[in-house]
Amino acid sequence: MNDIRMIGVFGVGGIGKTTITKAIYNLNAYQFEDSCFLANVRETSKRECGLVQLQEKLLYDILGDSSLKVDNVDRGINIIKERLCCKRILLVLDDVDQLAQLEALSGESGWFGLGSRIIITTRDKHLLTKHKVDLTYKVKQMDHNEALQLFSWHAFKKDKPIDGFVQLSEHALRCARGLPLALVVLGSNLYGRSFHEWKSALDKCKRLPNKNIHNILRVSYDDLDDNEKDIFLDIACFFKGEDADYVVKILDSCGFFPDIGIRVLSDKSLVTIEENNRLVMHDLIQEMGREIVRQESPKEPGRHSRLWFHEDVRYVLEENTGTNKIEGILVELPERDLIHLSSKAFTKMKRLRFFINPNACFSEGPNYLSNELRLLDWPEYPLQALPSNFHGKKLSVFRVSNSLFKELKEVFENFQNMKIMELSDCKFLTKIPDISRIPSLEKLTLSSCESLVEVHDSVGYLNKLTHLSFSKCSNLTTLPRSLKLRSLEWLDIRDCLSLQNFPEIECEMHFLSSISLAYTAIKELPSSIGYITGLEDLCLDGCKSLLNLPSSILQLQNLRSLSFKDRFLLKVRNKRQSIPSFVSTEGSEILSGVKLLSLQTPKNSSVSNDDCSSTVFPALQFFNLGKCVLSESNLFKLFNCSSTLQDLDFSRTDIVSLPPSIKRFIGLNRLILQDCKQLQEIVELPPNIKEVDASGCMSLEIFPEASKKFQFNACNLKALEWIDLCGCHKMLVNIGNHVADPLLGKGQFKDLLGGIILPGNRIPDWFSHRKETSNINSCEMDINGLLYMDEVVGIVLCAIIGPNILIGRERPLHSIGVKINDNEVQERVVDLMGSDHVWLEYVVLESFKPKEDNMQVKFYRYLDELVFFKSCGVHLVHKHEENVKDHDPALLHENVDVHLDVPSEEIENS
Template identity: 40%
Template sequence: MDPLIIQEESSTSSHFTYEVFLSFRGEDTRKTFTGHLYSKLRDVGVKTFIDDEELRKGDVISRELEKAIEESRISIIVFSRNYASSSWCLNELVKILECKEKLKQMVLPIFYDVDPSEVRRQTGLFGEAFAKHKERPFGAQRVEKWRAALTEAANLSGWDLQNVADGHESKFIEKIIQQVLQEVNQTPLDVAWHPVGVDSHVKDIELLLQNECEDRVHMIGIHGVGGIGKTTLAKAIYNQMFRLFDSSCFLSDVRSEAEEFGLVKLQEKLLQQVLKNKDIKVGSVAQGIYLIKERLESKKVLIVLDDVDHRNQLESLTRERSWFGSGSLIITTTRDKRLLCRFGEKERYEAKLLNDNEAMVLFCWHAFDSHFSPEDYVNLARDIIRYSGRLPLALVTLGSHLQGSSIEEWGYEFEKLKSIPHCDIQKILKISFDGLDDGTRSVFLDIACAFHGFDEHEVTETLNACGFHAESAIATLVQKHLLQRSWNHLLVMHDLVRDMGREIVRMESPRDPGKRSRLFIPQEVRDVLQGNKGSKKVEVLKVDRREFKGENLSTKAFKKMKNLRVLIMDELHINGDFELLSKELRWLSWKRCPLKCIPSNFPAENLVVLDMRESDILEFQLNLQCCTSLKKLDLSCCKQLRSTPNFNGSRSLETLLLGGCSSLTEIHPSIENLFSLIILCMPYCKKLRDLPSSICQLKSLEDLDIDGCLSIKTLPDNLGDLKSLRSLQASYTGIKQLPRSVEMLRNLKTLRVEGRKLKVERSISERGFHRVQYSLPTFVSDLILTYYYLSEADIPRNIGSLSSLEYLDLSGNSFHCLPFDFSKLRLLKRLWLVDCENLQTLPSISNLENLRVLRIKYCQKLVKITKLDNLPSIRLIQIIECSSLQNPFNEGFFSAPALSFLSGENSDYDDIKIYLECDEIPEWCRNQVTASYMRLTMPTHINDEYNFLGMVLWFVTDCFDEPFGIPTFLISIAGRKTLISPFSRPDDGHREVSCVYYIPYIHKAFDGEMIKGGERIEVWSEYITAKKIGIHLLYLDQHGKVISLPGDVD
């Protein structure tokens, strides 16, 4: 069995062999009290371990007894008069308390004919016993362990014979039996047949709880898409923790229970389970709320509400923390993140998809009853896992469905899945869709069928124009995990969620596609268009050009589609009367349109987006005065387009894209009338001679891109009038200088002006900026001034004062030193200095607390970096082809990042990488070998005295071993093998290079475990030769100082 599965299954299922373990002094109570207790436990069906006298030989308890303790849910300790005189009993007690701590077992002390204070303080007979122990060769440390164990056990809640049932043993035993039955009847839940990947999520939840105050009521909300494993995770957490509470309750399927039986029944069930009283009845929701508050406010309870879908369920069951006793934990699972708005940020946990390895293991268990796939099924298994998107529901469903089928049957089923989702998966995912209002459903279906992967702003504007409240709908879909926003503002769906939406549309008319609201399946679209089978029900149409292959299509094919709102097509040849197209069109995407001009009767009055990229248009003759709703016009890469349209009347236009229009020579001066224009993007319009000064009237313009416009020699003098401009990109143009008015661009954040690398030496005036002293806008965050061969005098005079600067690239310039210091650039994250051939010294970059990336390459004259330390956020440093520079790294360099990992400031980083042209490992690196493999044993005295922070790994290498492998460095810690990082070879790979990694204690290599003294570390490389290896171990001493300690190199 795979080790991963062993771990997952053992930690999320019941692992107890016995319900009770009895610990007692045999000569005191075996034939009396303990014997009677054991008989009664057995009579009521409680599986109890009681040892055989034959097992009690010597002073050390046997492995068989240790195993019995570990596998018992409850340990009952019968403290009697002579209990402490037995070293066996005392060792057993220590083991029991260890299991209580590590395995969360319950311990129930019974004080039989002995005062609890004697046990707690070791007085009376217990004191006499310890006096004798001192005379025996047990050792002071073991005796102290026994004392501590007795004190801890006596402080636990237990039973004292003299204070219960007036000393009557039979009644005393009955009371104990009642409590034991109450505990053992709290059975764990069945988590899953194969709970792969669950343990890591349980650890995440435990981390959330670790930072919370123990006395407060904790709430955790687990949210995520249907089928991702929220219920499985909640069950695993419940099993892990329910014994730590006075009482517990797991309410399954709250959504359907509330729908079928009502909230009152749910309140009854919660009270009955928590109070263990099936007779409790609730007359109304208000009465149920009162009873929950009244009866549970002093109880430490664990309550799980699974699959909540409405706020009233939370309001009636767990609304206020004050309803429950201190230390209680309330867990809620839901598909709708909005229901968790009252939870703190650290109380909300989004369930994650499985990783690739976990997805394969889970699928294989259900498909093959094994954790791996037979060789001939591997490729198909990977295809199906890719199709499933690593969603556990899909993996389990499809694996079980395909189990026992031939490889041919697998192939048929997989092809079927591509067009029709599995009904069980569809049923679960569709629950979220069914809970939406009509408008939000329409938005969901539009995105699933047409706008998956499209820009959120453009889709929102279009759908608003269709009469939907798109912002609200999209927000709802995101909160319900039916939709996601990517980092670059695209709308994306999990593939199975998208397929669920498409299947809903298919079922609108399974046999007649022309009567569906949205058409997108290529073959069906072809049949509808060629057969003129469309209808007024069609609102969205997506055409795949591969189905038509240059065929002509008549506009009559669209005649019946009177309600068509969205038309997306590519390279489609259409002829006829364009007036037949729907006047309801809001979005038209016609890439590679073969028309030379757009017909005058084209129905564009309601268009919001017009995308004509890569078309053959010579002139854009469409009257934009009629396009009052048009927000985006994309004419990118229309290589034959000579001039822009007349923009008069286009007051709504926000985005104008003209990039790659290589024949474009002029911009119509009416562009000044685009009062709403935000984005003007026209890179690589090589024949465009100038920008009209009227462009500076665009008061809303935020982004201007003229990269690659080689014929543009100047920018308008009044450029500073663009008060809203945030980004100016003017690289690879003919521009020699920026106008002085650039200083007036107060909102400018990004200024990118890159020259071209020139192989032939030229004069400064030919190859760079004309020398003009100017200042840059104060709030620039990204500044790229490269390959203009600027000298110190050419550098803008206020760079050192740009306190908002985050990215600075001055590559390809001619300065000998930088005429500013970095002390005020506190926000700087990236610094690039490449091909600065004359650079000799670099001012101190220490204390740049946000610097993440430093690249210094091909600076052959650089001899000194004044100071390079105290960079707590650094992630990547490259210092390559700087042959005059000595190794700038000292031992103290790693102290700041090490401490930042410890404080959590660097928690989003996995490691730190440094690439350095250097063939020696510095002497301060305490452990090093001249070899391609290194084995090191950690110092043995570290556990109590020092906190391990991490390690520096230093490799000196010069070439690849194999041309087809990915060069990597690997580390094994206590037998756990982990890839450190793929190696990024410098541009010329023949020189010796040092690859340095800082591996913090939170790195995946440590698998969440703190490395211990005496553990072994192994380091080696694959597909690349490591000539030397060094390991430098960092610790935090008792005074908070970072120090290094040597290990033992084998």
């Protein structure tokens, strides 16, 4: 399975291409390194930057890097080719209809690693031929027995018809013509109905002209009541793919009873709610719904109940041909463009419920808006105010980001049924007035409103508010004096640089799970913060004015993530009578357990420093102290014996030594110490630690466990998989010049598995296979004539990597990898810090063992012109080395013995 294949699945719409492919994907994805199912390629690519979005999703699903952004399609192609060329993946491109889509997402087989499979579904067989797809499969209509079984599962919840309905089921099969979608829809529609209802529905089906598939599917639509029909058409025209809860809010404001209505549509297989809570509708069913609307007035779009086709929308708005028939408009242009709006364009649209504008600009604004509006989604709204005759009492969703609004008094006075209000990037908005007349508000977003200064106290008393954001409102100085938001789940006030005060909490907030106050000027938190009993994530990064924390913060028993990156040491205010039981006897600031807190304590406290009984923050998993000042405190005196903490980050702090008590953290997997310039030693580590990143710790000299592991002595850290010592030049004395032959070690090879990177320019002499390169982006070695492979217990890999020095560039991160026999072994992200480094990796051979007497090893970089390979080495480790000769006589064994790039005086002065 080392070849790369593209497989095309084609057939008419509704035949089951996606269903079959999804089943194949779910059954086989585990066999590949990574996998990605790109659904609805045809539909997504029609949107502005749609292909770029698909490329980004492909890269994210495979690489898991959310920060990777694609500027344009050509750039996306290059990144896919560079980053995925060595990965064995399963990729599905579902519903493709243009060659450009394939060229952007899977141009050639060589874009992906050996063994990859790319499956393409399409209605167009010729498209597969043009793309030179290796294998094609035509999805055929079901035979009689298969069709009857599928229909029966939906009509009777059994694999065959019940007594008395066999003949009618045969009639249904003839109507559906073997098309799975039609069988599912018809069966679902007839489930639970009487014999006479079955006969009536199928008689109607038989009379349909030409038995067109739309007409067959319409049988289910015609059986809906008026309320359910409205819901169906709204979803088909406007809300396919949207979050189901969001759609329910909007349709509920229309009085459509969407909870039961969507349930009916789901029961009839007209819509589906996927696991991510998205409303999904098959393309053919959506086309059927939109065709029903088009037939309302085939030649006059202004008389349609709903407008979505961009040419119809432009014609109606620019030519002022709208009528009171129009209930909804979706302005989705093929690309961002200007619409020359007639100011009177909305005057006749008295029944307009929805106006949704994803990407159009308007030459001017409206002088009238319907008071029936429930959804107004109009970014860059072109006026400073809404029309004076618009009271908006029925409006449920109001989204006008990046608009010209200065005052919103009339908005907050009239919008009594508002649930969602998004006003981000409104640069001229200065204050939020009294909002008490909008008691139903659930989401208020005012991010990046740079002129916003004041928020009225009434915002703090909205009992139904779940989401509140003022992030990046750089001039905001005043929040509500208190918060009594019983339903609040999410609060974001980060980057409010002028904000100094945090409100009092007036009631217990059981639902609030996330607060971000990063980079604000807040000076203190109120003691009432202890009421937020459900808080899981608290971010106080960069809050340099926050000098004290209330002791009540210790009541946050559900806290999972706590971050104080880029700020100074905190003290926790304590009253003598409320001092916790784990207080230090020394009376100085300490960090209690895995908590980010320091306490001022009385000198006569009798509590032992070794007390580990504290249950403060018992759920904490992620803890970040980056850039904090730690050297003047006993922060580590009372580390808790926590098993929950997984990630601990002390990057860029002034820590000098890790305390022995850190070993109590038995759950800690990852310790980050990047750029701790004063760190001199790492003496103790938790027993289950997997990764230590000490890159940039230029003063680090003592790290016994690292020295043991890579000198093959008895290392106590069996789980340790990766040590990053980039830029740690003083560690060369303890590790770099003394990496021993693993056969000389006392431990088992399996205890050595993992990798390390550190400064240096020498492959150890005991490596049996070595090769120098000419500063290129990869280093490949072909090892032939291998003997005694059943004796091999593992393999040691080594590469000397050098950075390209670029003046004026920020220090870059580098992505490097190694594979054996085209199988990915390891990927690492490193920072070489301007000098050559040695990368060592220890792996068991197992799946990489060659079937014959040869092996190929390749070190390579990912899309990175800033790093190159100088030399590489491979060494096979055998059970009984004295009986084995695994060296290849024909292979050159260069004695790579190059002095360090960094002068000794530089090491001493660092």
